[in-house]
Amino acid sequence: MSNEVQRVMVSESIEIAYESIGDEADPPLLLVMGLGAQMIAWPDQFCVQLAARGYRVIRFDNRDVGLSTHLVGGTAPNVAKAMGGDYSSAAYTLSDMAGDAVGLLNALDIRTAHVVGASMGGMIVQCMAIEYPNRLRSMTSIMSTTGDRSVGRPSQAAMTVLLAPPATDREGAIARAVESAKVIGSPGFDRDDDVIKERAALAFDRAFDPVGGARQLVAIQASGDRTEKLRSVKIPTLVVHGAADALVDVSGGKATAEAIQGSKLLLIDGMSHDLPQGAWPQIVDAIDDLATRADA
Incomplete structure (x- = not known):
């Protein structure tokens, strides 16, 4: 396990912080995390x-979280207006991410990679599959959705958590x-509050930027429905979703799998x-099986 964080410029204005685990000669597998979450939300031992x-x-840390570039200035993100259909406060979209x-x-000189995204990260890798299909060996979309607002809707309790005022310390x-x-943790599996506390403390110490998370949430709203474009995706695809998902209802995963011809759906x-x-x-x-079949 390498804990060495490195940074590279991926465009004229965005620097991305990342970590690489494993042999650099092995097939690359890129992990893309979700809304407001840093790369440490991918547990170390899961990566190992x-x-x-x-x-x-x-x-890696997406823009606006962790040790990657945080946007400053410009129009303040207005989540309420974005959820009502006014995207004028969007600083970027999922396509930019x-x-x-x-x-x-590109910066790591990797021509193609297996990509795995969780939640908003699943939306990002879907955009990668649509816009950069020649760069993906396989795609795994975990606990995500298509952008169609009729599916993947959060429960009322989860919506309350999502839109609650951010912490101040x-x-x-x-x-x-x-x-x-x-509220959104898995009811069918053991939960270790000490691990949750440790990861939350580490995330706070690395970077605390609620406004950055709000910009990401507006970007999700501004990016629209990908369903029709997903129908053109030919990349080997795995869709993983929790059957008890309170934040992104399982219908979002089912709709993703339905839109991508030949994809495999794993409900847990x-x-x-x-x-x-x-x-x-x-x-x-499931990820290993997909990647092995794709490389074969």
Whole structure:
């Protein structure tokens, strides 16, 4: 496991922080994380298990989170207006974030990669598959959706968590993470609050920028419905979704799989909107199986 964070410019204005785990000679596997979440939201041992299957695992901070570039100035993100259809406060879209991911591959001199995205990260890798199909060996979309607002809708409790005022200090951020896990965490798997607290503290110490998360949320709203474009995707695809997902209803995963011809849908009972350790064997096996078939 390498904990050395490196940084590269992926465009004239965006610097991306990343980590590489595993042998650089192995097939690259790029992990793309979700809304407001830093690359450390991909658990270390989850990454190690993927690397042990023979992949060079690369995780990174999206723009506006962690140690990558945070946008400053410009129009303040207005989440309420964006959710009502006014996207004038959008600083960028998911396509721009997909461009960041491809820019990272360029900077690392990687021609093609297996890509895995979780939640908003799933939306980003879907955009990569649509806009940069020749750069992807395979795509895995986890706990994500198509952008069609009729599917993947959050429960009322999860919406309350999503739109709650952000924490203002370290202790508040840790407490917020624990309370959020009670709503969107997986009811069918053990939850370790100490691990949640530790990861939340580390995330706060690395970078705390609620406005950056709001910009990402507006970008999601401004990016529209990808369903029709997903119908043209020919890349080997795996869709993973928790059957108990409270934040992105399972209908979002089902719609994603339905839109992409030949894709495989893996529904995990008891899993909600996180990556519970008890589900890692199923997820790692499925990603490895997809990548192996794609490379063959």
